[in-house]
Amino acid sequence: MVNPYAINPVEPVSSNDTRQASRLPIRLLFTALACCTASLVIHWVIMWLTLEPEYFQAYLNNLWQLAAYWLSALAVDGCSALLLARYYLQRHNLVDVSHPAxxxxxxxxxxxxxxxxxxxxxxxLWAQIGPWLYENAGGFSPTLLMLPLNLVSFMLATLLPLWLSLHLMRRAGQFQTGLTRVSRGQTALAFGLLFLVFYTKLLTLLPSTAISPYGMEWMLGLSSAIGLVYGLVALIAAHRSLPAQLPRLAIGRLLASVLVCMVIWLLVAGVLGFVLLVALYAGSEFLVLVLMVLFGVLLLALLWPVTHLSLRWIYRPLAA
Incomplete structure (x- = not known):
């Protein structure tokens, strides 16, 4: 069929033909990362120019915690750009746009x-309700209480511009009636990014005393950096577990696969963490260090089979 929005009509494609999926979602992913980085830099410069020296120093003292939020923001923006763009193309049977630039x-x-x-x-809004939240949090994380407002802000500042851009440029699209397959590279990348998003969001929602005990704020930054390694391992494991091509990127099933993977991984991590906690009270400092390193290695090694099982149980039936 002919795209009614296209500037230049194109020939219909036979239903027996197969086309590789557009790389537009990958381009939008990197564009979203660049935009998010630019917004963070601009925010940093504004804080540096407008805050009093003592307030700016207090801002710098929370740099480890801020780094975790920045990594989470980058992961969320990049992942949402990839998934929303892929969904939009699939929803409208759109192969590509004529002018991606x-x-x-x-x-x-x-x-x-x-x-x-x-x-x-x-x-x-934060200036009005922020102080009240910190005074009346009652043991809850203020970040958790601000989650609804943060979600609305994310939808308006990230999802809406992307959707509006795709919608406005739809006239430059080309529709086709043949099959469009998605490479396992894009699917594995989406899996790894989703895992990183859930991991970093979990870190930012935990109370500071849980993730940074005894005032060791650097633990939050280190845990966030380790999340990059976990996400990379999940990406590679997903790439090895998936077939070369899939009929589409089933976002709902992929999300369910990541959630199952994360839940199983966290349950086993909780058991291992309890064993580590017992050893912390009974062992020497050298034994504690060895056990902590072993704990991290075991979590890293566990991620590979858990990723494979979650995709096999939930997502693999869609493989072509």
Missing amino acids: RLMALFVGLYLIAIFVVGLLYNL
């Missing part, structure tokens, strides 16, 4: 406008 430029412009407007409104 224009789409990238439109996305960057809308993103920066949205992040400025939404950031301004967010800061105004």
Whole structure:
């Protein structure tokens, strides 16, 4: 069939033909990462220029905690760009856009406008309710209490510009009636990013005393950096577990696979952590260090079979 939105009509494709999926989601992923990085740098410069020296120093003292939030923001923006773009293309049977550079430029412009407007409104709201939250948190993490507002901010500042960019550029798209397959590379990348998103979000939602005991704030930054290794292992394991091509990127099943993988992984990590905790009270300092290293290695090794099993149970039936 002919795309009614296309500027230049294209020949219909036979249903027996197979085309590789567009690399547009990957391009939008890197564009989203660049935009998020730019917004973080701009925010950093504004803080440096506007805050009093003592307040800016207090800001720097929380650098380890801020680094965890920055990594989480990058993971969320990149992952959402990949998944939303792939879903939009599949939903509208769209192969590619004729002018990807224009789409990238439109996305960057809308993103920066949205992040400025939404950031301004967010800061105004935070100035009103932030102090109240810290005074009345009652043992809960203020980040957890701010989760609904953060979700609305994310939808308006990240998802809306991306969706609007794709929608406005739809006239430049080309539809086709043949089969479009997705490489396992994109699917594995989505799996690894989703795992990293859940991992970093879990870290940011935990109370500071749980992730940074005895005032060791660097533990949060180190745990976030280790999350990159976990995400990479999950990506490689997913790539090895999936077939070369899939009929589509089934986002719902992929999300369920990552959740199952994360739950099993955390349950085993909890058991190992309890054993480690008992050893901490009974062993010497050298034994404690050895056990902590062994704990990290075991979690890393466990991620490979858990990823394989979660994809085999939930996602593998969709393989072509």
